[in-house]
Amino acid sequence: MTECELKAQSSKLKARGGRPAATNTCRVCAPLGAVLAFRGIRGCVPLVHGSQGCATYIRRYLISHFREPMDVASTSFTESSTVFGGRSNLNEAMANIASQYRPEVVGVCTTCLAETIGEDTQGMLRDLARDASLPRALFVATPSFKGCQHRGFHDAVGAILAQTAAGGERLRQINLLAGPVSPADLRHLREVVDQLGIPTILFPDYSETLDGPSLAQYAPIPAGGVGLDQLALAGRSACTIQLGAVLEPGPGQVLAERHGVPLHQLGLPIGVAATDLVFNALAEAAGAPLPERLLAERGRLVDAYVDGHKYLAGKRVALVGDPDLVVALAGFCAEIGLMPILAASGAITGRLAEALAAVGAGGAEVLEDGDHQHIGERIEHLRPDLILGPSKSYTTSRNLSIPLVRVGFPVHDRIGAGRILHLGYRGTQRLFDEIVNTLLEHNQDESETGYAYL
Ligand code: SF4
Known part of the structure; x- marks a missing residue:
C-alpha cells in the first residue's frame, strides 16, 4: 500500500471512530439520489443499470419514506453480464420499458457493479438512440464509491440539464x-x-x-x-x-x-x-416586492420566536442528515438560541465546517462520512438536549432518552414524510413550534409531579 493510500485509509478510520466498516450507515447510495431527480421529470421511468438488488433497495427506501408507488426498472445483471458486460440487458430493458410504460423519457443511472466493471453505458445508450421505436434516454453515472445520494442527486440534475437545456434569446423566467x-x-x-x-x-x-x-x-x-x-x-x-x-x-x-x-x-x-x-x-x-402574505408569515414567525425563545435559550442540539440541510438547520438553531454542538452527515463534502462557520454555527463538532453508530457515540458523549435528524436517529434518541424531531430523509417510522415542510417562513414556523413543543413535552414527561400549565 502506498503512503497516500495508507493516509487515506487512516483518515477514513478516524472518521469512523477507528472502526474499519460503517455500522448502520448514514449515507444512501448515489443512484437513489439520481432516481429521486428522475422522478422530477414528466413522464420519466428511472432505470438502474446493474444488479437487481440495488433497484429493489432504492425502491424500498423511497417507498417507505414517500408512501407512494415507486416503479424503478433494472437491467438485472447476472453472473454472465458481470463478466461480459450488460449491453444486451440494457437493450432488453429499454425495449421492455418502451412497450410496458410508453414513457416520454427513461432516466438511466448506474450501480457500483456496472461502474466497477467499466461499462460504457453512455456509448451503449448512444447506439440505442438510433432506434426510433425507443424513448429518449438521459444518463448519469452514479458510482456510489464516489459519493452518496446527495452527490447522486446533484450529479443527476447537472447531467439532465446538460442533456436537455438549449441556448437562445433570454426569456423572462x-x-x-x-x-x-x-x-x-x-x-x-x-x-x-x-x-x-x-x-x-x-x-x-x-x-x-x-x-x-x-x-x-x-x-x-x-x-x-x-x-x-x-x-x-x-x-x-x-x-x-x-x-x-x-x-x-x-x-x-x-x-x-x-x-x-x-x-x-x-x-x-x-x-x-x-x-x-x-x-x-x-x-x-x-422585479417585484415580497407579497403581503409572505411578509405576514414572516411577522408571525418573529412573534413566535418572541413567545418561544425562553424555552430554547441555552439548549444544545445535535444535527444529523444531508449536509445542506444540516447547515441550514444549524443557521436556524443559532438564530433561535439553540446551540448546535454536533453537525453530522454521512456525506463527504470537505466543506461542512466552512459552511457551518458561515451561518454562525462554527462551534459545532463536525462529523462527515459518519455512520449512525459513530454519530450515536458522539451524541452519547456530548449529551445534547435535542436531536434534529432522520428516523435513523431514533435508536440513539430512545437509548439516551433525548427527544428527536424528524427532518429530512429518510423518515421511515412516521407517515407524511413527503408533507414535512422545512422551507420558508412557513416551514420554519412549523419547525420552530415542533421543536419548542417537543422540548416542553419531554420536560413534562420527565417531571415527577406533572403539570398542565406553563
Ligand atoms: S451496491 Fe452500490 S448501487 Fe447497489 S445498493 Fe449498494 S451502494 Fe447502492
Missing part, C-alpha cells in the same frame, strides 16, 4: 434548483414564485409524482414533473438560483458554462435570515 427537499417544500417554493409572478423552471419537481392523490386506477407513471420542453428552455433563463450551502459548484454551473445563465448559490431557506436571502433574491429576479 428563472431556474430554481431546490435540491433534494420534500414535496411539501417544492409546493411551497412554487407558491412563492407564483405569488411573485415570475415564470420559474423549478427542477426537479417531484411534488406530485411522489405525493399524489389516491387514484381509482393505478398509474404506472404518475402525473407531474417538469417536461422536456420546459427543460429545453432552462438555458435561456435570466438566472439560476441554486439552493445548497456545500455544493461546489453544483448543477447550476452547467447552465452558467454552456449558456451563460448567471448562477446565484444560496443556502436552504430555513430561519428568518436564510429565508430573507432566498425570497429577496427571488423577488429581485421577479
Whole structure:
C-alpha cells in the first residue's frame, strides 16, 4: 500500500471512530439520489443499470419514506453480464420499458457493479438512440464509491440539464434548483414564485409524482414533473438560483458554462435570515416586492420566536442528515438560541465546517462520512438536549432518552414524510413550534409531579 493510500485509509478510520466498516450507515447510495431527480421529470421511468438488488433497495427506501408507488426498472445483471458486460440487458430493458410504460423519457443511472466493471453505458445508450421505436434516454453515472445520494442527486440534475437545456434569446423566467427537499417544500417554493409572478423552471419537481392523490386506477407513471420542453428552455433563463450551502459548484454551473445563465448559490431557506436571502433574491429576479402574505408569515414567525425563545435559550442540539440541510438547520438553531454542538452527515463534502462557520454555527463538532453508530457515540458523549435528524436517529434518541424531531430523509417510522415542510417562513414556523413543543413535552414527561400549565 502506498503512503497516500495508507493516509487515506487512516483518515477514513478516524472518521469512523477507528472502526474499519460503517455500522448502520448514514449515507444512501448515489443512484437513489439520481432516481429521486428522475422522478422530477414528466413522464420519466428511472432505470438502474446493474444488479437487481440495488433497484429493489432504492425502491424500498423511497417507498417507505414517500408512501407512494415507486416503479424503478433494472437491467438485472447476472453472473454472465458481470463478466461480459450488460449491453444486451440494457437493450432488453429499454425495449421492455418502451412497450410496458410508453414513457416520454427513461432516466438511466448506474450501480457500483456496472461502474466497477467499466461499462460504457453512455456509448451503449448512444447506439440505442438510433432506434426510433425507443424513448429518449438521459444518463448519469452514479458510482456510489464516489459519493452518496446527495452527490447522486446533484450529479443527476447537472447531467439532465446538460442533456436537455438549449441556448437562445433570454426569456423572462428563472431556474430554481431546490435540491433534494420534500414535496411539501417544492409546493411551497412554487407558491412563492407564483405569488411573485415570475415564470420559474423549478427542477426537479417531484411534488406530485411522489405525493399524489389516491387514484381509482393505478398509474404506472404518475402525473407531474417538469417536461422536456420546459427543460429545453432552462438555458435561456435570466438566472439560476441554486439552493445548497456545500455544493461546489453544483448543477447550476452547467447552465452558467454552456449558456451563460448567471448562477446565484444560496443556502436552504430555513430561519428568518436564510429565508430573507432566498425570497429577496427571488423577488429581485421577479422585479417585484415580497407579497403581503409572505411578509405576514414572516411577522408571525418573529412573534413566535418572541413567545418561544425562553424555552430554547441555552439548549444544545445535535444535527444529523444531508449536509445542506444540516447547515441550514444549524443557521436556524443559532438564530433561535439553540446551540448546535454536533453537525453530522454521512456525506463527504470537505466543506461542512466552512459552511457551518458561515451561518454562525462554527462551534459545532463536525462529523462527515459518519455512520449512525459513530454519530450515536458522539451524541452519547456530548449529551445534547435535542436531536434534529432522520428516523435513523431514533435508536440513539430512545437509548439516551433525548427527544428527536424528524427532518429530512429518510423518515421511515412516521407517515407524511413527503408533507414535512422545512422551507420558508412557513416551514420554519412549523419547525420552530415542533421543536419548542417537543422540548416542553419531554420536560413534562420527565417531571415527577406533572403539570398542565406553563
Ligand atoms: S451496491 Fe452500490 S448501487 Fe447497489 S445498493 Fe449498494 S451502494 Fe447502492
